[in-house]
Amino acid sequence: MSSVVVLYQVDDSEEVRYVKKYVIPLKNDPDIGIHDLNNLDSGAYLLIPTAMQPFVVLIIGEEIIAYCDTSAA
Structure with a gap:
């Protein structure tokens, strides 16, 4: 399986x-997993994937750096 993590803002005024996080199957696996993380630093602008297993990503913001183990999301 492969994963794609998307950092987004719903509304420009927000x-x-x-x-x-989307888990994309590489073979004939019909399940696509989706994990949501909400209420992040309003200045979050960068995602840094790590080589750690299970999948871990660092979320870089204006005031904080968040460590996110997306397997727990």
Whole structure:
């Protein structure tokens, strides 16, 4: 399986960022997993994937750096 993590903002007037992780099957697996993370630093602008298993991503913001183990999301 492969994963894609998306950092997004729903509305330009909102100062809230969200992260969504999509698990994409590489073979004939019909399930696609989706994990949501809400209420992130309003200045979050960068995702840094790590080589750690299960999948871990660092979320870089203006005021904080968040460590996110997306297997628990």
